[in-house]
Amino acid sequence: MKHLLGLREISKEDIIKILNLAKDMKTILKSETKKTPHLQGYSVVTLFYENSTRTRTSFELAAKFMSANTTSISVQTSSVQKGESLLDTVKTLEALKTDVLIVRHSVSGVPHFIAKNCSFSVINAGDGMNEHPTQALLDMFTIRERLGTIEKLKIAIIGDILHSRVARSNIWGLSKFDNQITVFGPQTLIPPYIENFAYVASSLEEAVSGKDVVIDLRIQLERQKRGFITSKQEYYKFYGLNEDIMRYISGSTLIMHPGPVNRGVEISSEVMQLPNSTIDEQVTNGIAVRMAVLYLCTRKEGIYR
Amino acid sequence: MILIKNAQIVNSIHDKNEKADILIVDDKIEKIGKDIEENPDKMIIIDASGKYVMPSFTDIHCHLREPGFEYKEDIKSGSRAALAGGFTTICCMPNTNPPVDNRAMVAYIKYRAKEVSPIEVLPVGAITKGLLGEELAEIGFMKEEGAIAISDDGKCVMNANIMRNALLYSKDFSIPVISHCEDTNLSEGGQINLGYVSTITGLRGIPREAESTIVARDILLAKETKAHLHITHVSTKESVRLIKMAKEWGVNVTADTCPHYISLTEEEVLGFNTNAKVNPPLRTQEDIEALIEGLKEGVIDCISTDHAPHHKDEKNVEFNLAASGTIGFETAFSVLFTYLVEKNEFELRKVVELLNQNPRKIIGLPPNVIKEGEKANLVIVDLKKKWEVKEENIMSKSKNSVFLGKLLTSYVETVIYNGKILKKDGVLNC
């Protein structure tokens, strides 16, 4: 057992293992008691340097459903600057006998940095623009559940590819399964060399046409100030999943979004409510996937040796 | 007296390599010839059979961190590390605390160096007061006190008017302006080269234009002002191209690059290795090829180390908080040999030009030469020795080498400065 730092560094077999186990975990979620003893006696800490109620709650519930002792620490960036370094924090958590640390940080590579400097398991809950592995795993889980496979599909990822850890984890994860990946977004948000990993479409129409899955990404509205995008309105018109673009998307195409959604910017409320939209399901599946990851990271016979 | 027997002398790009004995009396080379008589009672005899003897090296860009950051390095430890790498003249950058932006600070560095350094330390003064890029520092006074160049290294003089005036003003004092070319609007927030690795790691990228647009700007300013512009730590192919054009254009521009830019790519960063975080960032194979081509053609005049020591605590942190820079004194020669000479990019003689003649010319010093009557400033290197760069072997106070764990070929075994053996068979003697 050890860490889940990203999908780029783990194997296809490990991903399948997680997804299969998540399926079992989902049945537990559906049961009335929602309690298993898998993590009894384990200390699971969530350390979030960025606000995210959604991801944190999902991890905490996953740990609690498995009977772990959970503690959550949220750190304001300002108090970080007051002195205690991340390394100090990690050493303290180690002394406090943490078994699993779930960490979110605005800097890419922080979970790797922690893993290098500690003895406990580290699960990456989102690091900078690098990876958000459990989000991609839950996307893959959702796709497999809906379409029966995660292989040889046509998948489009739309929006801020440059800053998106969700996009990266999805690309690394889905690429291991022979899927055809297309990306599209404003040129300012398409990172260099992404063509080595995905086809870069030249229009939204082209990007979404004939796809099995369309993953829409959240756009950070602050990007406007730094010149990446111009305005919400313009974004919605040219890059948003609105009624116009739905003409190019078939009724069987899954429409996914990691949430939280900026309604009327990335996607319209109408599109969100279509039967092929999986946005709410993704949230539920997230707990199951995180239960699976927690389980495997605390087992010697788990995926990490 | 010192007698070096059977020395394979590599003097300069123009000379033929000659094999001879070298007799050193006091601080000078008394005689070079075949079979100089040995007198073991009166002289130290060094057998250099199978080894090469070259003039000692000069580094026009390094950071000694004194005053202000002695926990990273100081003039003494830095000089010893330089010496270990075969350097006997080094020019230290002014971004200390307080910065070297006035006459008294230049005097202080010279005074401290005289006290504690076994080699020659030449201060570089600031271009602007406080390195703030706003008002020109007292360039004349600093030159009078012994500054050999001016630079705001670590920062770019973003105000083009201030840079233009610095170039104009420097002419009265015949002092080169060393430019750290980085458009900080383009590089802001960036951690590594913008490219393949930034895309796959999600680390913020610094576009190559952050360097090259300022190179272009400074070339234009140097052209009009006819001042001596020196562009330091060149890292991109576009910059090489621009400097080449500028030279063809007759602009008084010189340039250096560093060992790490001609040997390692951005991929060193993979795994979030903060020792590979340097500024400008490590680039790509294409850039390496362009830089090597630039060195071959003389577009890039010399090699500097940009020796930038940082404490472990400043590197073992989140990537964005990690300090930029790698130490470089002790690996410089071996890196050039391993990555260029051994790979037949050019001859060993060329290294002498890059580490001795050309850097010295840029700062107005005559070259060290191994010749009768000249000062005895030389190194003896074993070109066959292979060694792994390991923390425990580093002389510098800081161990932040981007070459840690790399296997290098060739080693500077012995260093003689002004007739004194300061390093012998790998051991410092000072």
Ligand SMILES: [Zn+2]
């Ligand atoms: Zn610099």
